[in-house]
Amino acid sequence: MFTRRQTFQLFAGAAAVLGLPSLARAQDTAKEFRIGWQKGGVFALAKNSGALEARLAARGVTVSWAEFTSGPPLLEALGAHAIDFGSTGDVPPLFAHAAGGDLVYVAATPGSLDGSAILVKQDSPVQTIADLKGKRVAFKRGSSSHNFIVKALRTVGLTLDDITPLDLGPPDAAPAFANNQIDAWVIWDPYYAIAAQDPDTRVLATTEGIVDSYGFYQANGAYAKENPTILAEVIDELRKVGTAAQTDLDATAAAISASTGVPTDITRITLGRKAADLGAILPLDAEIIAYQQALADEFYDLKIIPRQLNVADAVWQAPAI
Structure with a gap:
């Protein structure tokens, strides 16, 4: 039986799962891709390198960036159509969905064990x-x-x-x-x-030994529905950026620091956390959905969120081949 971290290796080349083979069939019309990001990680690398701008240029899509200090306000903006895409930990999506925000889960990333x-x-x-x-x-x-x-x-x-x-x-x-x-x-x-x-x-x-969690890439629901192949290309590019970054963490720390202003030595510490992997961007399989559903049920039972959620209903579906 595979652990959730071994599962990443099964999906490392999972562009097909994310719908990339069907790009030619898409009729995406958006001309802008607005990203909400928090300091660090693969977003910092992509922002600093212009990787997403270069990837989407052929489609005539421009990229803009808005920085947030935590997940809840980022997802509030996402659900309100103020941005199109972002990533947070596991709990912010529960609050956003419980509040009726228009957003979907696009991909997941295993959290570091001690981050x-x-x-x-x-x-x-x-x-x-x-x-x-x-x-x-x-x-x-x-x-x-x-x-x-x-x-x-x-x-x-x-x-x-x-x-x-x-x-x-x-x-x-x-x-x-x-x-x-x-x-x-x-x-x-x-x-x-x-x-x-x-x-x-x-x-x-x-968190080691207490929480073994996922983070999630999320998109505005309407944007994801109307522009699925733009979204698929973005996920694919972020995975490529993250995978390349894992080959030289010292250089990666310097690059992230240049984008975030966080000192290089501090960034290097975060990159060295146990099981941290910038390239681990996974499709939402049954195991990941079950994890997030259990968390949703727990927070509802504790009366932390006001209503029951069905996580599977908010999982983005890749374009049909």
């Missing part, structure tokens, strides 16, 4: 996850960190009701953490890697 962490101060009395009881814990509601803290607390028999949760995105949480206004911060890379360099910061726990 998020719960951070505390070196002199904090919090020594274990159980010690978070009654403490002020910051995380962005509706982000992948929301899932992480739920599951981390569960490992010690606690729930969100046992802490004082604070809904803070990275721009607000970082100074709050630095100024001791919160007791713990649940955060992802590159913000995690940046904060961890401060000798006054201690890593209480990482």
Whole structure:
């Protein structure tokens, strides 16, 4: 039986699954492709190199970029037709779909095993996850960190009701953490890697052994329906960019840093996380859909999202051959 990470090798050449053989049959009419991105990753490489611009130039399609600090506002923009495409962790799509946003899952990427962490101060009395009881814990509601803290607390028999949760995105949480206004911060890379360099910061726990998750590439539903082959070409190009980047991570770190402004040494740390792979962009198979459906069911049962979701209904279908 294949693990989810071995599954990537089965789909490394899966252009056919994404509909690329049928490109000639498409009647895509869009002349713009608007991307929402967060600092880092394959988007930074593609933006810096102009790979997507070059790929879509033959179609007369221009590319524009809008930066976001977290997944929830990115998907709000995506669902509202303000952008056409982007990627986030596993939780933001649940909130976006529950709110009625018009978006679809296009592809998935396995998350690194240790790319998020719960951070505390070196002199904090919090020594274990159980010690978070009654403490002020910051995380962005509706982000992948929301899932992480739920599951981390569960490992010690606690729930969100046992802490004082604070809904803070990275721009607000970082100074709050630095100024001791919160007791713990649940955060992802590159913000995690940046904060961890401060000798006054201690890593209480990482996602390893607690959350083994996926990130998702998503598109506006109407755009995906009307322009399927543009979307297929973009996914194919991002996979090529990511796969090439894995061959020289030092050079890749420098290239990403040039695009994001995050120091090269910090970026190199994020690229070296366990099981990190920029080229691992997968079609949504039954296993991945089942993972996301289980998460949707869990968040509904916990009353974190207001309605039940059927993930399969929001999975993009490639053009028919």
